[in-house]
Amino acid sequence: MQSIVLYCLFFTQSKVTAGSLDVHPTEKALVVHYEVEASILGESGGHMLGERKEGQKIIRVKSLSPSTDVGALAKKVVEECKLIPPSRLPQVEQLLYYLQNRKSSPVEGKVEKKEKRTVKPRELTPFEGMELNEEASITRVDEYVELLYEGIPEKIRGSALILQLARNPDNLEELLHNEAALGALARVLREDWKQSVELATIIIYIFFCFSSFSQFHGVVSHYKIGALCMSVVEHELKRHDVWREELRKKNKSAPENGSLRRDQDKAMRKYQGLLAKQEQLLRVSLYLLLNLAEDTRTELKMRNKNIVGLLVKVLDRDDEELLVLVVSFLKKLSIFLENKNDMAEVDTVERLARLVPCDHEDLLNLTLRLLLNLSFDSGLRGKMVEVGLLPKLTAILLCWTGHDFNNTVSYSLMRMLYEHGEEEIEAELISICINLAANKRNAQLMCEGNGLKMLMKRALKMKDCLLMKMIRNISQHDGLTKPLFLDYVGDLAAEIRAEEEEEWVLECLGTLANLTIADLDWELVLKEYNLVPYLKDRLKPGSAEDDLILEVVIMIGTVSMDDACAAMLAKSGIIPALIELLNAQQEDDEFVCQIVYVFYQMVFHQATRDVIIKDTQAPAYLIDLMHDKNAEIRKVCDNTLDIIAEYDEEWGRKIQSEKFRFHNNQWLEMVESRQADDSEPYLYDNDNDRTDLFYSADGITPADGSVSPDFFGDLQPQNGDLHHTSSSPGRPATAYGFRPDEQPFYQYS
Numbered sequence: 001m002q003s004i005v006l007y008c009l010f011f012t013q014s015k016v017t018a019g020s021l022d023v024h025p026t027e028k029a030l031v032v033h034y035e036v037e038a039s040i041l042g043e044s045g046g047h048m049l050g051e052r053k054e055g056q057k058i059i060r061v062k063s064l065s066p067s068t069d070v071g072a073l074a075k076k077v078v079e080e081c082k083l084i085p086p087s088r089l090p091q092v093e094q095l096l097y098y099l100q101n102r103k104s105s106p107v108e109g110k111v112e113k114k115e116k117r118t119v120k121p122r123e124l125t126p127f128e129g130m131e132l133n134e135e136a137s138i139t140r141v142d143e144y145v146e147l148l149y150e151g152i153p154e155k156i157r158g159s160a161l162i163l164q165l166a167r168n169p170d171n172l173e174e175l176l177h178n179e180a181a182l183g184a185l186a187r188v189l190r191e192d193w194k195q196s197v198e199l200a201t202i203i204i205y206i207f208f209c210f211s212s213f214s215q216f217h218g219v220v221s222h223y224k225i226g227a228l229c230m231s232v233v234e235h236e237l238k239r240h241d242v243w244r245e246e247l248r249k250k251n252k253s254a255p256e257n258g259s260l261r262r263d264q265d266k267a268m269r270k271y272q273g274l275l276a277k278q279e280q281l282l283r284v285s286l287y288l289l290l291n292l293a294e295d296t297r298t299e300l301k302m303r304n305k306n307i308v309g310l311l312v313k314v315l316d317r318d319d320e321e322l323l324v325l326v327v328s329f330l331k332k333l334s335i336f337l338e339n340k341n342d343m344a345e346v347d348t349v350e351r352l353a354r355l356v357p358c359d360h361e362d363l364l365n366l367t368l369r370l371l372l373n374l375s376f377d378s379g380l381r382g383k384m385v386e387v388g389l390l391p392k393l394t395a396i397l398l399c400w401t402g403h404d405f406n407n408t409v410s411y412s413l414m415r416m417l418y419e420h421g422e423e424e425i426e427a428e429l430i431s432i433c434i435n436l437a438a439n440k441r442n443a444q445l446m447c448e449g450n451g452l453k454m455l456m457k458r459a460l461k462m463k464d465c466l467l468m469k470m471i472r473n474i475s476q477h478d479g480l481t482k483p484l485f486l487d488y489v490g491d492l493a494a495e496i497r498a499e500e501e502e503e504w505v506l507e508c509l510g511t512l513a514n515l516t517i518a519d520l521d522w523e524l525v526l527k528e529y530n531l532v533p534y535l536k537d538r539l540k541p542g543s544a545e546d547d548l549i550l551e552v553v554i555m556i557g558t559v560s561m562d563d564a565c566a567a568m569l570a571k572s573g574i575i576p577a578l579i580e581l582l583n584a585q586q587e588d589d590e591f592v593c594q595i596v597y598v599f600y601q602m603v604f605h606q607a608t609r610d611v612i613i614k615d616t617q618a619p620a621y622l623i624d625l626m627h628d629k630n631a632e633i634r635k636v637c638d639n640t641l642d643i644i645a646e647y648d649e650e651w652g653r654k655i656q657s658e659k660f661r662f663h664n665n666q667w668l669e670m671v672e673s674r675q676a677d678d679s680e681p682y683l684y685d686n687d688n689d690r691t692d693l694f695y696s697a698d699g700i701t702p703a704d705g706s707v708s709p710d711f712f713g714d715l716q717p718q719n720g721d722l723h724h725t726s727s728s729p730g731r732p733a734t735a736y737g738f739r740p741d742e743q744p745f746y747q748y749s
Helices: 070-080 086-101 106-113 138-147 152-166 169-176 179-192 197-211 214-222 225-252 258-292 296-304 307-314 320-333 337-345 348-353 361-374 378-386 389-400 409-417 427-436 440-447 451-462 465-475 482-494 502-513 522-528 531-538 546-559 563-572 574-584 589-602 606-615 618-625 631-647 649-663 665-678 709-714
Strands: 011-023 029-041 047-060
Touching: 011 086, 029 086, 070 086, 138 152, 138 169, 138 179, 152 169, 152 179, 152 197, 169 179, 169 197, 169 214, 179 197, 179 225, 197 214, 197 225, 197 258, 214 225, 214 258, 225 258, 225 296, 225 307, 258 307, 258 320, 296 307, 296 337, 307 320, 307 337, 307 348, 320 337, 320 361, 337 361, 337 378, 348 361, 348 378, 348 389, 361 378, 361 427, 378 389, 378 427, 389 427, 427 465, 440 451, 440 465, 451 465, 451 482, 465 502, 482 502, 482 522, 502 546, 522 531, 522 546, 522 563, 531 546, 531 563, 531 574, 546 563, 546 574, 546 589, 563 574, 563 589, 563 606, 574 589, 574 606, 574 618, 589 606, 589 618, 589 631, 606 618, 606 631, 618 631, 618 649, 631 649
Parallel strands: none
Antiparallel strands: 011 029, 029 047
C-alpha cells in the first residue's frame, strides 16, 4: 500500500500597532510603546492561531541641548522611527521640548557622562569533566533518570545529560513538571555528594539553572537544596583545612632525600587537582545560594547558619572567578547591620586587603564597593588604616591616572592630582577616601606636603563635589590641618554664588563654616565676596534644600565669633530672618540647635545683643526651648539666657522666674494639692502632717511656698543654672559630623 504524504502550507502575518509615547525617567530619551500581533494563517488564508506581545523602543537623543532646534529634531525622529506615525509629530515635538528644559540632577548628569556598569559574577559554564560526547534529548529524560539508580559513573553520566537540558532555559518548564527526575536528583545529591565531587557539582549545577529564575526558586526550596549547599560548603572548607595540614607535614620532611622530594611533588599535584575540583563545587554551590538570597527571609536563614563566616574563609582562595562570586555575595550581605557586624568579627577587612590591588578589574571593583559599605563602621575604618589600605587606595588612583606610585601617601596624592586633566575618578574610591578623611590622623596624612593644595586645585578646577566633600571632612579637624585652609578661603568664598549648583555650594560653604580659626578676618571675607546678601536670602524657608539652609546657619554662627561681623549681620537684618527660620523649623532639632548657637555667639557682642534683646522675640523663644527634650538645645539655651540675663534686667527677671517655676514645679504642685486638701478636712487625718517637711531646703526655703523668685538670684549657681562664664558650650554636633569619631556621615548609592 502506497503511503500518501500531505504537505500543509502555513503563512504568518504580523501587525505592529503604535502605543503611547513618553519620556525616559532619567535619560535624554523617548520611550515608544508598541504591540505586535502575530497571526498564523492556513493554506486557505483563514486565521488559525494568534498571539499579541507588547514591547517598547527607547530612542536616545543625547545631542539634545538648549540650542537644539526641537522642531527639526522631532521631524528626524518621526522619519527614522517607523513605529511613530507622522500624525504624532506635534506630540514628539512637545516631549522633546520637555526633555530640553528638564533639569538634570547631578547624579543623572554623571550617568550620562559615564554609564555605570553593574558588576556581577560571570555566568557558569560547563566545568572540566562534565563534557560528554553525546547530545541530550528532552524526550529521553526518563532514560537518564534510570541511570541515577546505578553506580557512581552512571549517575554522573545521567546527571550530566540532564544538565545539558537544564542549561537551555526552554527546557526548564518541562523539567519542572518531571517530579520523578527532580526527586531522583535531590535524593542522589543527599546520599552521594560526599562520595563524588563531580556528581555533587553536576547535580547542584542543575538546580542552579532553576535558581537563576525567581519563579523557580520554589522548587529549589522544596527539595531543600539551599540547606544542602550550606552543608556542602562547610564540609568542603573543613576538607581543605585537612588537605593543607597534610601538605604542610609532607613539606616539613627532609627535602634532600630524592624519594621524599618526588612524594612531595606528587602530593602537591594531587592537592592542586583536588583544589580545582573543589573550587568548582564551591562556586556552583555559592552561586545557587546567592540567587536564593534574593528573598531576605532565606538570607536570614543563611546568616543563622554562618554564611558570612564561610564566605570570608573562601577569601583566602586564589581562583579569581570564585573570589568575584564571594565578594559579590558579601557586598550584598553587607547592607544589613547584623551581617556587617558578623564581618567585623571574622577579620574580613584583613582578608580583603590582599585583594587591593589586583589585576582582575571586576574583582577589584567589587572589593572596593564592599570596603565602601564597611567603611561606614568606625571600627572597620580603623582596621582599614591598620592593614595599610590607605596607601594602597592611593596607589590605585595613581594607576588609573597613569602615574607611578611612591610609598608616601602625601606624594602619591600630589601625583594623583597634578595635571589630572578631565579624567573622572571612580566614585567608589573617592567615597572611601571621604569616610577615611573623617579620621583626624588620616586627614593629616592627606594634607602632608602639598596634599591639600593639590586636592583644592583639582576640586576647584573640576567642580568635583565628591572631592570637595572629602576636603570638607578634612577641614572639620582641629589642630594642624585647619590653618592650612587659610590660603584657600578666598577661592572657597568665590564659589558661594546663587548661580552655582546647590550641591557644589553646599560643600564649599560647609568647608568655610568649619574654619573656626582665630587669625581669619571674616569681616574682610564677607565684604570682599559680598556674602551677607547671599546668606540672608538663603535663610528664607524654602529658598533652597534644607541641607544648604542649615549650612548657611552654621556659617553665620562661625562668622559671628568676630565682633565686626556680628555688627554687619545685625545691620543687614539677618537676626529677624533667623527668628523666622526658627519658627518654620521648630520641629527640627538640628536646625533649632544651630540657630540657638548663632544667638549664643551673637550675645557676646553689644551690637547684636541689643538687637536680640530689644528688636526680636529671640529671648522668648529661648525661654520656651530652655526645657526642650534635646540636651544639646537645653545646654546652649541656658548659656545664652545667662548672658542675656546679665545685660538686661527685665529679661533677667523673666528668665529667673521661669527657672524658678521649672525647677520647683513639682514642689508648687504639691503645695497647691495640699491647699486643696485643707479645704476638705473630713477626708484626711491631718494631725501628724508637717508642712515643713515638704521640699524645704535645709530651713532656707519656707515650706509654705512664700519665697520670691528674686531670692534665687542671690544663690550660688548650681544644678546647671550657671551665670555666664568664659567657657563656651562648643559648637553643637550636626548630622554632617562635627564630631568625626562618632558616626560617618557620607553615603554612596
